[in-house]
Amino acid sequence: MKFHRDHPEISLAGMGSTQFWNQDSEQTSRCFRMAIEECGITLIDTAELYKDGECEKSVAKALKGIVRDSYYLTGKVSPENACAGKMEESLKKSLLHLDTDHFDLYLLHWRENVDLQEFVNEAERFVKQGLIRHWGVSNFDTDDMKDLLSCENGENCFCDQILYNVVTRGPEYDLFPYLKKHGIMAMAYGSTDYRRGGKDLLGNNALIKEICEKTGLCVPSLMLRFVSRNNDIPALFRTSNPVHLKENLKCFDSDVERYMNLIEKEFPAPDHKVVLEKI
Numbered sequence: 001m002k003f004h005r006d007h008p009e010i011s012l013a014g015m016g017s018t019q020f021w022n023q024d025s026e027q028t029s030r031c032f033r034m035a036i037e038e039c040g041i042t043l044i045d046t047a048e049l050y051k052d053g054e055c056e057k058s059v060a061k062a063l064k065g066i067v068r069d070s071y072y073l074t075g076k077v078s079p080e081n082a083c084a085g086k087m088e089e090s091l092k093k094s095l096l097h098l099d100t101d102h103f104d105l106y107l108l109h110w111r112e113n114v115d116l117q118e119f120v121n122e123a124e125r126f127v128k129q130g131l132i133r134h135w136g137v138s139n140f141d142t143d144d145m146k147d148l149l150s151c152e153n154g155e156n157c158f159c160d161q162i163l164y165n166v167v168t169r170g171p172e173y174d175l176f177p178y179l180k181k182h183g184i185m186a187m188a189y190g191s192t193d194y195r196r197g198g199k200d201l202l203g204n205n206a207l208i209k210e211i212c213e214k215t216g217l218c219v220p221s222l223m224l225r226f227v228s229r230n231n232d233i234p235a236l237f238r239t240s241n242p243v244h245l246k247e248n249l250k251c252f253d254s255d256v257e258r259y260m261n262l263i264e265k266e267f268p269a270p271d272h273k274v275v276l277e278k279i
């Protein structure tokens with residue numbers, strides 16, 4: 001496994017938790033635990049939204065007995081709960097579901113019509129109380145980030161979790177430079193583009209096929225490394241399948257980095273503003 005160049009406790013591959021949405025099976029649970037215990041993943045992502053807290057409970061069940069300091073736990077508050085009257089209750093409920101006393105990172109899931117100053121005030125209060133170590137946002141485009149950073153203490157935002165992959169490189173135009181300027185980490189979901197048909201699109205591309213053949217990597221694995229190629233954007237994915245898990249992580253033990261320039265040229269980043277996509 002490789003780790004974030006500025007945050008060595010955060011692995012460049014992160015395990016999502018929506019695989020528990022449809023099947024909280026023994027295999028899903030085993031695969032999740034294997035990711036942490038055997039494969040070196042430290043980053044875990046969940047949210048109160050996922051099956052109304054049930055995915056958080058499944059994560060806790062899968063992690064039972066694993067030392068808390070060995071993983072970096074990210075949770076999310078839904079916009080309707082991101083206000084002074086409700087956020088504390090939401091956070092405490094999530095922590096209870098996850099059987100832990102703190103989140104490493106707690107995000108606003110998406111902006112909607114949240115009062116950003118109120119969200120920041122609450123998040124800062126939870127940091128002081130030790131309930132969260134860092135706070136951040138998700139699905140925030142550049143203008144949303146500007147609004148956030150105009151709030152008092154807004155500059156304490158740690159992360160923006162967004163949709164980013166080889167075919168949605170819009171954030172490279174303006175969002176990533178903005179985040180970098182303010183020392184805010186980007187984290188990617190949809191990294192493999194599998195959910196949106198990337199399996200066919202990317203799997204049929206001659207260059208991608210050739211690189212996969214030469215390196216012995218599968219397409220999702222190559223895509224995870226593309227997203228994290230500069231060692232500064234952790235790439236989330238999910239799987240219930242231990243074979244997929246191992247296959248996907250092979251890129252971190254390969255010298256596939258030398259092909260990244262070719263992929264960048266084949267799937268160029270836009271030279272103009274593209275509105276941030278969301279799933």
Ligand SMILES: NC(=O)c1ccc[n+]([C@@H]2O[C@H](COP(=O)([O-])OP(=O)(O)OC[C@H]3O[C@@H](n4cnc5c(N)ncnc54)[C@H](OP(=O)(O)O)[C@@H]3O)[C@@H](O)[C@H]2O)c1
Pocket residue numbers: 015016017018019045046109138139161162189190191192193194195218220221236237238239240241244245247248279
């Ligand atoms: N902030 C947000 O708004 C937001 C939005 C979406 C997701 N997320 C987070 O990101 C996580 C990942 O979500 P995602 O949408 O990016 O999912 P994804 O990783 O694209 O996974 C989609 C599907 O790909 C399959 N897959 C994975 N590896 C494979 C392989 N080697 N070969 C064939 N199929 C493979 C998985 O099925 P198998 O089980 O069969 O492997 C899975 O069902 C979520 O769990 C969630 O925590 C956040």
